[in-house]
Amino acid sequence: MRNFQSSDELALPSASLAARQHGGPDALGVPRFDFSTNSNACGPCPMALAAVQSADPTRYPDASYTALKQQLADFHGVAARRVVLAGSASEFIFRITAWQAQQSAGQGRVHLPPHSYGDYAHAAKAWGLAPTADVNAAQLVWACEPSSPLGQANEHWPSWLSHPGEGTVESPAVLATFRAGTAQLVLDCAYAPLRLSDAPSLSTSQLEQVWQLFSPNKALGLTGVRAAYAISPLGSGTAVHELERLCASWPVGAHGVALLQAWVVPGVQAWLSDSLHTLAEWKTRQIKLLQRAGWMALPSEANFFCARPPGGDLTAQLQSLRAHGIKLRDAASFGLPGHVRLGVLAPEAQDALIKAWALSTPSGRNPSPPGTNFLVKPAQADTTPNPQTK
Numbered sequence: 001m002r003n004f005q006s007s008d009e010l011a012l013p014s015a016s017l018a019a020r021q022h023g024g025p026d027a028l029g030v031p032r033f034d035f036s037t038n039s040n041a042c043g044p045c046p047m048a049l050a051a052v053q054s055a056d057p058t059r060y061p062d063a064s065y066t067a068l069k070q071q072l073a074d075f076h077g078v079a080a081r082r083v084v085l086a087g088s089a090s091e092f093i094f095r096i097t098a099w100q101a102q103q104s105a106g107q108g109r110v111h112l113p114p115h116s117y118g119d120y121a122h123a124a125k126a127w128g129l130a131p132t133a134d135v136n137a138a139q140l141v142w143a144c145e146p147s148s149p150l151g152q153a154n155e156h157w158p159s160w161l162s163h164p165g166e167g168t169v170e171s172p173a174v175l176a177t178f179r180a181g182t183a184q185l186v187l188d189c190a191y192a193p194l195r196l197s198d199a200p201s202l203s204t205s206q207l208e209q210v211w212q213l214f215s216p217n218k219a220l221g222l223t224g225v226r227a228a229y230a231i232s233p234l235g236s237g238t239a240v241h242e243l244e245r246l247c248a249s250w251p252v253g254a255h256g257v258a259l260l261q262a263w264v265v266p267g268v269q270a271w272l273s274d275s276l277h278t279l280a281e282w283k284t285r286q287i288k289l290l291q292r293a294g295w296m297a298l299p300s301e302a303n304f305f306c307a308r309p310p311g312g313d314l315t316a317q318l319q320s321l322r323a324h325g326i327k328l329r330d331a332a333s334f335g336l337p338g339h340v341r342l343g344v345l346a347p348e349a350q351d352a353l354i355k356a357w358a359l360s361t362p363s364g365r366n367p368s369p370p371g372t373n374f375l376v377k378p379a380q381a382d383t384t385p386n387p388q389t390k
């Protein structure tokens with residue numbers, strides 16, 4: 001398997017829009033069963049949808065978003081001055097990369113997880129940040145938990161990130177050390193609200209040293225609404241000010257404001273919390289069905305996972321599925337050739353996938369008996385399944 005971290009000289013993809021690959025609707029329209037995004041399949045959240053639908057598009061939003069910032073700040077228990085609004089998580093990714101490139105005056109280095117959301121690399125390429133495999137040498141470090149596409153914990157943390165108990169307001173010396181270091185870590189929390197198992201890696205005090213980037217449209221099943229926000233690290237008022245300067249006016253429109261305001265409403269959070277139980281059940285069923293059909297599912301803590309279908313021409317198989325109205329995300333662009341990423345969908349969609357798979361591949365017609373395929377770790381994904389990992 002290709003490992004981006006094997007060399008310090010890492011290649012970044014082309015930054016053109018055409019080179020970017022995403023899940024979701026495509027030239028063929030909206031797939032009947034779309035496994036290719038990580039959007040909450042229990043969605044859309046009815047309360048959030050109603051809020052978006054009743055947004056008033058006839059006026060500008062408050063250009064300073066005073067009320068919205070306060071609501072998000074209260075939700076996270078932080079000061080409103082730490083909230084940075086963004087047109088989307090993707091927009092923030094590009095903006096903070098641009099800012100870091102300015103700060104480091106052409107000498108900046110970026111560290112990406114081995115398999116990660118493509119916009120981190122696209123933005124780095126566009127703004128001339130050089131990739132480095134050494135997390136401690138980077139001025140801009142990206143982390144994502146649960147990660148995409150794997151849905152796993154982040155592995156590489158910089159050593160300037162203090163241990164639990166340090167880095168709080170009570171330890172200004174530690175804060176000063178990493179502030180002076182000019183390095184920034186952005187923790188992409190796009191799927192944190194969709195975590196189905198295990199726990200986040202960072203303590204509360206560690207979270208205060210990093211940028212936390214939230215994009216609630218996935219958790220609410222409303223990915224067509226573009227709006228996101230970041231919570232800045234403690235003591236980064238200047239950075240917040242400079243990021244605001246780099247932003248166009250009104251980055252979030254009326255519908256985005258409505259989505260973010262709905263996000264903090266207790267009833268919406270209760271809906272999300274209920275949906276996680278359903279997703280966990282669906283996920284167990286989906287993995288079992290795929291394993292019976294000979295697929296190998298990789299471990300994941302989220303409402304999506306990667307899997308390796310049994311041999312054959314994956315591109316042709318995915319095209320055949322797409323012709324049946326079923327879309328999966330080829331994980332090759334994430335550095336996982338031969339694998340796909342699948343969102344967890346409802347049983348009806350799962351059954352349609354299995355049926356269409358049987359039609360699109362000879363091996364799908366002769367599924368292996370249950371129990372002959374095992375969950376494998378990514379490092380083992382290109383090897384024979386290991387019964388020890390069952």
Ligand SMILES: Cc1ncc(COP(=O)(O)O)c(C=O)c1O
Binds near residue numbers: 144147227228
């Ligand atoms: C890990 C991750 N971060 C960020 C984004 C982008 O989120 P947004 O819809 O807010 O641009 C995605 C979208 O797929 C993602 O997978």
